[in-house]
Structure formats: C-alpha cells, structure tokens
Amino acid sequence: MKKPLIDRLYQRVAQRGHVCLGLDTDLSYLPEELLSSDKSPADALVEFNRRIIDSTLDVTAVYKVQIAYYEALGLEGLRAYAETLRYLREQDAIVIADVKRGDIAKTAEMYAQAHFSGDFEADFMTVNPFMGMDTLAPFFPFLRDQDKGLFVLVATSNPGASDIEGIVSQSGASVSQMVGDMVVEQGAPFVGSCGYSSIGAVVGCTNKDQTRSIRHRMKGCFFLIPGYGAQGGTAHDMADYLQDGNGGVVNSSRGILLACRGNRFGGLSFEKAARQECIRMRDEIYECL
C-alpha cells in the first residue's frame, strides 16, 4: 500500500533534499527556440515545464505550480496548467497547487473538488485562512479519504506581511502566531507516522525572529518556506526552520527556472542549468543543517 501523503513527502525530503521547485513559469522565461517554434505559447510553456521536470525529478522533493501565471493566459493557459499537472502525476511527483484559496463552506467544497480531482488535481493546495478555520473544514474529507494535504498561509515573506499577519493581539501573540496555533490544532487528526501533519504551513524566511518562534510553537507542522534567494533568504536562514533535518521544503522558482541566465550556470541549456541549481541549492541547505 502507498504511504500517506505527508509520509511520502517526508521520505522524498530525506531522499532528494529540501528543494520545492516553483513552476511559476512566465512566457518571458522561455528560450527563443521554444517561443519561435510552431507550438502555441501554451504548448511551448508545457514543453518548457516538461523539460524542467525531466531534468530535476531526482533532486526535487516537490513541485509547486503557481496557477496565476497560467490564469493570466486565459483558457489556453489553464489548459497548460492542467497538462503540467498531468505530466507531474505521470512522473509520480508530489505537487502543490499554489492557489491560495479561502472561502465559505459551500464555495470551499467547490475549490476542493477543483484542485483535488479532475483536470486540476494536485496533492496539496495552498489556502488562505483569513476568513477563519471553518473555511478549511470542507477540505478535510479529501485529506482523510483521498490522501490530500493543505499548506495554510501563516507568515509570508513579502514586505507587507506585517500589515495584518504582524498585528499583535491583546494576548501578546501576533496574528501569524495565533493562526499557527489554529493550524496545529486543525492538523492534529492528520498527523502521519513521520510525526508531521498533512496540514502544513507557509512560513517565509524573511523575518527570522518571528519565524523561529513560530517553528517552536508549531513542532508537528511541516513548512513550505518561500523567500529563498531572490527574496533575500539564505540557506542558513532555512536551516533554522528545518527540525531534525526534515520538516520543511524550501521554494525556489525564478532562481531555478532562469538559472541559465545567471552567473553560475549561464551557458548551459535551461534544463541543465535548472538541474545544476537544484543540486547547488540542495547541497547548500544540507551543509547548513
């Protein structure tokens, strides 16, 4: 029998390292040869993703596909999104749909159906908790019965994160900390044999003091960590959020997709450069643990 999702992710991290490869693929990232081919832009985008995936599968824990980049291209873009997800499923990759949905019960049910089955099926989806914990409940049957998982926004890595997430309540805890506590509570019924829950948290690495305290409060919670590289987070920062050398994945998108245009791996094909950057990032994180 297949292991539960969170145990499979834990195992992938143990075997392949901590890289979460963000397929936030913008058309402008594609090389001339692909853009000028006979393919439609959407098909060229799928081909780009496919070559990235083929080249990185054994050095990547999980793929995160940011739906906004596909949605921006309309129906054709969403076809490319669906085809990218299908290809990832065929490769037995673990996939996070980065859709950040959050809505009232009946609507959340629809989102669960949309992203946990059918054309857009993924393993995990990111959700936004602003409207409250009742907006998570409609996903639970999919966690229980169909081996799916969530990553809930807790502390993000953007400059404005302090506006709301950083509000300090009368109890002295920040909104992020309080959301973190709620996420741990909601996740308790979904803890796998690895000790982590299928309800994980998005915790950025750009505010170190805050994140350390959140890691401490959220021991059984698996982290999806944005903010590495372009956003200023270093491998040392990351290591603080990875307990026992596991317990989280670190996202990089442009840093990998555009590695062929950087100093380190410029001159290589985009897929070879992506692979080299995955390995470099993986090893850099290993060294800091």
Add this chain to the structure above:
Amino acid sequence: MKKPLIDRLYQRVAQRGHVCLGLDTDLSYLPEELLSSDKSPADALVEFNRRIIDSTLDVTAVYKVQIAYYEALGLEGLRAYAETLRYLREQDAIVIADVKRGDIAKTAEMYAQAHFSGDFEADFMTVNPFMGMDTLAPFFPFLRDQDKGLFVLVATSNPGASDIEGIVSQSGASVSQMVGDMVVEQGAPFVGSCGYSSIGAVVGCTNKDQTRSIRHRMKGCFFLIPGYGAQGGTAHDMADYLQDGNGGVVNSSRGILLACRGNRFGGLSFEKAARQECIRMRDEIYECL
C-alpha cells in the same frame, strides 16, 4: 465619455436598486429540461446563466460570478465562466469576479492580467488582504488606466469570521477594523464623483455591532454585502450599511437562482422566479431605508 466604474455602479444602484446577483451556479440548480438536453453540462450552465441575466438585467445593480463553481468543473467549467462573463459584458452589465485572490507582487500582477483582461475580464475582482497591502498595489494601474475596481475582504459573514478577522489588537481595534482603515487609505486616490472609491470592501451583515462600527469608520467605501437571506441577514440589517440609500450592494445567490423552488415563487419558471425574487428583495431593501 463613459463615467468611471464606481460612478456607474453608484448610478446603477440609484436606478435599479441594491441587488447584487450571485451567479454561484451549481449544476444541481439547473432544471431537468436543461440538464437532459443535448448540451454539455458546461453549455447548459451558460444557458441557465444567460436566461437568468436576460430576466434580471433591469432590476440588478451588479452581477457577482463565483469562479469556484466553474473551476470545480475543470477546463470546461472555466470555459462556461468565460462565456458567462462575455455575455455579461455584451449586456453592458457591471461584473464582480468573486475570486478572492491575494498574493505577492509579481503573482498579483498575473492575477490582475487574468481577471482584468482577456478571457476572464471583469470590472471588479474580490481580493483577500491577508498577506498585506503590498499585494493590492499591482492592481492599481488597472484601476487608474482601465477603469477597474476591487472589493477587499474586511468582515465576512461566515461563522468562523471571528477566528482571525475578530482578533483584537493591542490598540483595541479588531483585525477587520484595522484592515478597513487600510482599505480606506489605499482607496483615497480612487474616489469618484459619487464620493466612493473604486476600492470597496466586503462587509457581511451577520455581526451587526461590528459592521455598524465599520460603516462608521469607512465612510467613503462602497460595500459588497454578503449574508442576506440564507445566511440570516435581513433587509433591516442591510439598511444600516447603506448610507444615503446608496454606498453598497447586497448579494443574493441561491435565494435568486433557486427562487423557483421556494414558497414564494414556486411554480414559476426559474428565470421568472429569479426576476420576482430580485424585485421582492430590491423593494424590501427600499422599504427599510
């Protein structure tokens, strides 16, 4: 020259009343005749929406299309979403894309492109402010140059809304109140001649005390008000949030789409019942002002 968006919405409310018709169209709402026709489910859904729109255009201020219901049907569902939006544009209806997006800058740019142009073009979109005010900025060029608008989640009408929106900060203000203040500040550059901003707020009517204080704090802010009917809000509740008889629209979805299955208008065709329910709701709100 066409009036700015918020002034057109204000005028629609003055001329047609306060009803925001929510096209949260579930396949189970469709009558047998449509489902059993030769049409695909997605085409049947578009036909249902079309007949609802034709029947309610002159008694509805604005239409709100909840993308989750379409997304749940995959690519075909999103084609139905695009076709519904196109039909609404052709009728010169004002349309809110209820997508509740919220993400970091580059991703938010993609969402702006997705929902303010191309296949999924709408007039307003709903956004989730959890990640902070910098996630709104990428939409502003569209507000300024392409006559678009936002409704930002401030106080929602679901039972769990108090979990995060209701957290009281050390200043004594709730998260909802603080978000409301930020929304007013962000909206200041986008105030139309009607006195309201193109950056409006979603303020539910299920917590009366809180909402009254929010209305007071957010004088220049146009409200999108969920919670009427099925969720327990009455026309009297609504009237408190409508200043000078304008300044907001009241959403009803199932109450209108399924009016033909209710006591009042059972026996009428779905589109006739929807029209009667729009008129009844419109007049009920008028009476309370």
